[in-house]
Amino acid sequence: MLGASSLENSKKPRKPPACNPCKVRRVLCHPQPGAAPCPRCVEREIICTTAGTPRGRPRRNVTGFSGRAQQTPHSLVLHPGPDFGTSADCPEITPEFATHCFEGLKFNPLYSHPLISATFIRSKLSAASFQLDLLSPPSRVLALCSVAFGSMCSFHKCVLGDGPRPESFLDHVFFSSSPDLLGCGIRRAAACRALRSQALKASWEAGIILSASDENAASCFLLDLIEQTDICSAGRPWGTAYMAHTRTLAPTWHASSNLSFWSGFLWIACLMSDNLVSARGRTPAMVNAQDQLLLCGSPPPLESLLETLELSVDNHNSTLLWVSTKAYMFHVTTLARELVERITGDFARTHPLSEAIVRSFFNSLSKTHSVLSLLLDRIDTLIAATASVNPPALLADSRTDFLAVTAAFCCCFGFSALVLPFYRELQYREASDGSDMSEPLLALRMQAHGLAVLGARNLARGIRYLPKIHYAPAQWATIRQWAEFAAEEADMETAPLSPEAAYDLETLADELKLLGYSLHAACTPETVALIERLESHVNRALGPMFLSVDGEADADESPAPSLDEGATIIPEFQNEFH
Incomplete structure (x- = not known):
């Protein structure tokens, strides 16, 4: 028979509690030793905090002589981000659909922006077999923005649904004689807005406005272009961020002898x-x-x-x-x-x-x-x-x-x-x-x-x-x-x-x-x-x-x-x- 000390040694150590962001999202958390952030928070680039779980009967609010409720100074209250919403109309971004959207971007001259070319996003996606989840967070955001921008010329069924559509991006018969040309803009509207919302949400969570890089600047540029086609916001927040990143990065382009390109x-x-x-x-x-x-x-x-x-x-x-x-x-x-x-x-x-x-x-x-x-x-x-x-x-x-x-x-x-x-x-x-x-x-x-x-x-x-x-x-x-x-x-x-x-x-x-x-x-x-x-x-x-x-x-x-x-x-x- 094992002694008491042997039984204590055989017990598995108690798993640390899940962090607050994982609790909110109701996903499995993998706590790390030494109070290090969990892998999910690292991937999303957000603050990983863990608050103690209250036990027993909840206490009544205790008010002092000033009449204010007692505060808990150790708790961290995060300001909620904007609600970008979800939509059942959002197409699933499969490798086949991502490949299709990037193929269509070849026909849009604005996607030839030198900043986008400098990110090598096409090569990165190709190396990942057009699976967006295998990309780094900044590359994934840029890919989502590219897909949302490319969906405006897509003829994929998950965008246009049932009905007449071109057979290729250069279907001259459809574009010159089809009476359903204008109807395509109406049919694609819901899918395009859903893809834009998904790109906006990913961009906000990744904080691309706050960190200057080629990929973040390119993503802001694309979001500004998308906004011009629909919302036409006078403030142009994404355009402002794109130019702010450009001003930050331009001196490094000069220092790296990229003057002739940039x-x-x-x-x-x-x-x-x-x-x-x-x-x-x-x-x-x-x-x-x-x-x-x-x-x-x-x-x-x-x-x-x-x-x-x-x-x-x-x-x-x-x-x-x-x-x-x-x-x-x-x-x-x-x-x-x-x-x-x-x-x-x-x-x-x-x-x-x-x-x-x-x-x-x-x-x-x-x-x-x-x-x-x-x-x-x-x-x-x-x-x-x-x-x-x-x-x-x-x-x-x-x-x-x-x-x-x-x-x-x-x-x-x-x-x-x-x-x-x-x-x-x-x-x-x-x-x-x-x-x-x-x-x-x-x-x-x-x-x-x-x-x-x-x-x-x-x-x-x-x-x-x-x-x-x-x-x-x-x-x-x-x-x-x-x-x-x-x-x-x-x-x-x-x-x-x-x-x-x-x-x-x-x-x-x-x-x-x-x-x-x-x-x-x-x-x-x-x-x-x-x-x-x-x-x-x-x-x-x-x-x-x-x-x-x-x-x-x-x-x-x-x-x-x-x-x-x-x-x-x-x-x-x-x-x-x-």
Whole structure:
């Protein structure tokens, strides 16, 4: 028979109590010796606390002479996070579904952001067989944000459900002739919102706003893009965090000799897009002057850029084209910030319009349009140097056609996204001030209208540079505002529209339909009525005899051709993408 001491030694030690976070989630906890955090709390990067469990009958509240309930100073009360909710509509992110979403992201040019490329998230997912749970917490959050962003162009059954859908991301038959194109945006809305909520919850739990890293900055960038397609929050918390991380990380990129990569062509394009969103919403600019200089260098003044291009009309050197394009986008970024700070912003609206400021901005816009015209002529010459007739189907490589098409669209979009908020502000001031508006400002408002007409024409031209099937849901608000402007202009026309003007209206209508495939917001009755207005003007101007079989107008201006599959990579940009 074993003695008492032997029985005591044979007893297993008592298991430590579960931590508070595991108790709340009702999951099995694995307490660690030495008060170390449990594995689940380490994985979620949260505080692991263990409070003692009260035993026996609960005591009554004991109040002192001050009447306040007795406190327990040793207990830690955690502030609850936001309730992102759960949804039965959220698709299960299987390896097959994750692979599908990442395949679709190849067709979205915004996912070519150099910050996302620096995370190597595709390679990490591929190494993990597209199983998100095998990734580190920051990589898993970025993968969830990518899947949520990619779901806006997905045709997977768990996103679109039952019903007509394309057979591939480049199903030209479906995208050109299917009457169910707009219905896809409505059918995918619930799944997209559920995936976004899942990405938001994971991002909050991982604290990506608080820790600067390439992956956290990329996740914040994607969440900001997703927000622009639906909520359009004026505060842009995720965009603010993305830029804050970028400012923290940029000096390390310089120190590690990554200057040529991080100050490249795509960086300035992304910074320009960020400030144009602020200009559209009359909110403080996301990108300041120091950000531009640190990431993109210092370009020549706008006047010098225009003079250089005018004096080198016959010089078709590709290096001059790319340097000039980067300088152009740099100045558009600066003008977007000046527009909000000096003309359209909330503070600027508390003061009367300054004629000097408006005239100076108008002159800058006029010079910007002159630079744009010269750049597009050079880009057209570069693209027309080959026998290929269609734009590239995939905007995700470093070939010359990708650079040329991206440059052309960004240049057109940059000018157009500046002109419309400027013109709308002058319209607003005229309506609110009435007869108090000076004659010079009224004249400038009329001249700004002429720039706005050019802006609509250039936006339509920029869209036609892109592949027939492309995915740009983040540009939804800008495209719709321009479509409304174009419809207003067509409504006021008494004479029949020219074939070129009708072709522009058709381009905008088709772009709204393509956005309707991705977004529920583009499928509302108001947007559908806007599309019908545009198409009615097109039909009256051209008539059925001028329409081709696939519904496109046979105007003289056709989509810009691109280089063939064997196009060479421009040497000075080879390191920008690899």
